[in-house]
Amino acid sequence: MTAVHEITDTEGTQFDLTALLAPISPETFRAEYWERQPLLVRRDDPGHYDGFLTLDDIDAMISMAGAALSDVMVVSDGKTWKPGELAQGGRDALTNSLAALYERYRAGSTVVLNYAHDRWEPLQRSARRLGTELGALVRMNIYLTPPGSRGFKPHYDRHDVFVVQVHGSKQWQLGDPPYELPLHELPFGFAQEGTTLDREIELNAGDLLYLPRGTLHTAATGASASAHVTLGVHPVIWGHVLADAVQDIILTDARFRGGLPAGFTRDDALRDQVGQTFAELVEVLRERLTPHELTARAAHRATSNGSPALRHQLLDLERAATLDADTPVRRRPDTRSLLTETAAGPVLRVHHKAIPLSAPAVRVVRHAESAAAEWFSAAAISDGSADYLDAIRTLVSDGFLTLH
Known part of the structure; x- marks a missing residue:
């Protein structure tokens, strides 16, 4: 079993990138898998993630979520509900929402706890540590699926995902990305009718699955229930850094805020003038968007995403x-x-x-x-x-x- 890394006794247990990926090294992961191909780590060690999250921890998070069960969803075959929408009882309906959630779970629905890192301090510590190591924003959701059930239809995510199997097992089907490295500016993607998901794997407790963003996937349980955590990784994007830098120049340089000449679409001379002006503006961008400036912007963006670590x-x-x-x-x-x-x-x-x-x-x-x-x-x-x-x-x- 891989040792769990700790900062101090007062800070408690957390997983860093080395413990998450073991026996794959972070260097190998970055060079061969990150944004390139899925990675499956089998361990034959059901207790590998006990210091990270257990089924009893998930039970405690659900029971302490409050009557409204905010950030909790119930999913069945791609359809989603808030627990409060399922509860009965008039003005007292919210007090029955937890019972309604478990009733749906017994009937085959998946329970999703979004933003779990904001609810459970060990997950929060791990999200911050991993975010620091990856230079990215890391968010965690928990998926609890009863036996013989499927939550979501085949789809792809617009962020990279680590799937940490903490309890039971789940059968996954994977397919090639229909769109390379999709961004959040693009619509959420479900697989087209007839799309083939040609890779099948079983994820057992203690195993890890990494999916680059865009990878088509779906998962279902067999004879046992399943609990897994998805670590959604939102990296700093090259294009976003460039776009922000260009936007700042637009706001500080009036030449970029002017309108194109009236009637230029019908006047060849004006169109030539437009081309010359664009060449001048591109040269301004070339002078001001230096590699040093852009790298500093990227570093600032990487240190600014995620919630502050202000425990104590x-x-x-x-x-x-x-x-x-x-x-x-x-x-x-x-x-x-x-x-x-x-x-x-x-x-x-x-x-x-x-x-x-x-x-x-x-x-x-x-x-x-x-x-x-x-x-x-x-x-x-x-x-x-x-x-x-x-x-x-x-x-x-x-x-x-x-x-x-």
């Missing part, structure tokens, strides 16, 4: 004012951050905000990033001067550093 922030805020030169701090685990130079000076981009930094704060940030999970204090990296202490207090308050 309330406790940190209560203690920040009493922090002294010997108080141990460290970089908050799995916080996505980016230290950049701007015209106004150094800035730390973290938790969807930009924090201006003093020279002592820059040194603190660099030390925290190089030390990874190691604890340190103001006294350990300086003479304990007030400037370093103030910098650490600010970075604790802004959620980049955390207290022991």
